[in-house]
Amino acid sequence: MASYLILTPPGARADDERARFVADGYSWWAFLFPALWLLAKRQWVIGIAVAVLQISLIFLSSHENGFLPSLLAQLALRLVVALEGPVLVARSLISRDWTLRSIVAAPNLETAEEIYFTSVAPGEKRPVPPSPADWTVRQPAKGGTGLGLFDSYGER
Template sequence: MASYLIMTPPGAPADDERARFIADGFSWVAFFFPALWLIAKRAWLLGISVAVLQILLILVSTLPGGFAAALTMQVALSLLVSLEGPLFIARKLAAEDWTLRSIIPARNIETAVEIYFANAAATAHHQGATPLQSIEWSKSGRPENAAGVGFFESYGER
């Protein structure tokens, strides 16, 4: 079961149709094509950096004794992008003033959409069209009142 981060555009209500559902989990596409996946998600700088690093790793693999090291580093890079890429996209949206509305565990995205909009409609109906309680993100890119999500603890703890 995956968790889905639900984010809405700046100033939009909780039940806005433009809400983005970001799966917080492993992405096979990001594992096999990390640079292209990042570029497709509009993370231009990181995508180009990963592409350059992949090209350098290909060049290192042609050196004598460099194949094993390059392959290990390529797998590590792919794992990093496939595991942390969705959260990077969520942080990028938060930096653009998108609001993290909820985190919903669900089997697939269709179920997550159904649960979220059912909860949003019920909350609006019972509280006089008051949007769902949102999780505020600070300018540092971390949620102020949310549990930590992701592989690395990037929320200021040590």
């Protein structure tokens, strides 16, 4: 299930049809074509920087003993863009005075739209997004420790 960041244009109501739903997750298109994906999302500076870096890594791979480091750097760059690219798009919108209205967890875009638009009253000016003070921190179960990197908090 993906999380969708719902953003509305400056001065728009919460139920505005121009609301953007940005999926906060992995993007296969961003992994396959990082520079082109960034440029298509209008992230000009970072898109050009990634393109220049990719071209320089291609030239590095043609040198002796440069193929493996170039390949690893290329994969790392692609992973970073694929994982953080959608958040970069959302931050760009927020910097242009778009309002983060809500965060919805849904299996697909249609369900996220349905959840969001049914929870917003028509004409509502500004629903309150969840604040960090409202987040709850679960305490670990007494007497037990988690295996591996994650604690189970007493759940199965």
